[in-house]
Amino acid sequence: MAVAYSISPGSLALSRSVLDRAADRRRDTEWLEKVWASPDTQVAVVAKDKLVVTAERTALKLVSPTEAPEGIRIFLGIDREAGAGQTADGRAVFAVLVEGEPDESYAGLREIGGILDDREAGIAVNVVGLSNWHGVHTHCANCGEHTEVVEAGHVRECPTCGAHHFPRSDPAIIVLVTDDHDRALLGRNPNWPPGRFSTLAGFVEPGESLEAAVRREVLEESGVVVGNDVYYAGSQPWPLPSSLMLGFYAVATEFDIEVDADEIVDARWFSRDDLRALIEEGSMALPGNISISRRLIEGWYGAELTGSW
Known part of the structure; x- marks a missing residue:
């Protein structure tokens, strides 16, 4: 029995993304430092599963690296259509995970996920998932040692037993x-x-x-x-x-x-x-x-x- 129902393309609010994740750049520390120093680079600020948004609460508030707070730095990818001209590739996008409880300047996916554009929706879903993962994988599941953040925030490495822990869905x-x-x-x-x-x-x-x-x-x-x-x-x-x-x-x-x-x-x-x-x-x-x-x-x-x- 054939089922004729379907979900219309583009209707899934949290399945949209335009960033190239550029996974090959995650170990390139020299390149990462170079683009972090560029004023064209954009940074999303995240606390737990919420992101800093504009005063109107209709978009993410993306800041420059000099405006970003201290925290775990994650390279999210490259916007190749940004036209910023910082590199031949496009504009780099990062996130910073900060400690503490989010205040009223933050919003969660349930609140804003449906009104973000494709670019920002992809950024938000990616970084919220990584933030939640980092929050519960601070220690090695193999030996219990505190893990270190490596590969631009996409891996946690145990300094004692050498185990590598990767984000999972x-x-x-x-x-x-x-x-x-x-x-x-x-x-x-x-x-x-x-x-x-x-x-x-x-x-x-x-x-x-x-x-x-x-x-x-x-x-x-x-x-x-x-x-x-x-x-x-x-x-x-x-x-x-x-x-x-x-x-x-x-x-x-x-x-x-x-x-x-x-x-x-x-x-x-x-x-x-x-x-x-x-x-x-x-x-x-x-x-x-x-x-x-x-x-x-x-x-x-x-x-x-x-x-x-």
Whole structure:
């Protein structure tokens, strides 16, 4: 059974990027110091999972290296379309990770991710993921020694045992399941208030294919059985703290719902008319506009929907 639904290109707010990450430059300390000394270089300032933004809170506030505070310095890449003329390559972009709690000059991805342009969205997602990784990988998992930041912020090295630790993204599937009446299966987490529903999701386990993860998670959370019709729809980084969301559409073969009452306390089949009516009367809210879950739902629905968490 073919699934005709899709996520429109460019609609995933956190999947946009224009920077060349230029990984070959991460070990070139002479070049890195040279471009850091250039006033054309731009720097994003990050505390935990939030970034410094403009006063209007509609864009990142990118500063020059001389204006940047002290902290872990990360080379993010080169904007080859910047036209700054600092090098033949383009403009270098860095981030500085600062300690302490972010104040009101900072904003998180949930607040601004959907209004940033492609360039800034890519910068924000990259550096928030790296910031979260650095925050929890200060010590070597092999021997427990404090690690050192190397390769322009993309590796942590243990000075005692020599182990190298690299940033990781945890793969998680997220899926909109339909039944034989083309209704969508949506569920509610116990931590959400009544009326909040979303697609089902879960982490991929070791040795498990993505399709197998879809079938297992749907069965575990809702009791619904998914057959062989599992179709990839798109992906989106979700660095809160370190996930890569892999979106799917799938078709159920057994439709009775029995929630696990742990991760999902309520799950239902919704027709398009059901969904629209509940949203219009204000008794149902969908995931936010920056989420891939929202795009999966709208892909099935066939149009944009109003209202979000």
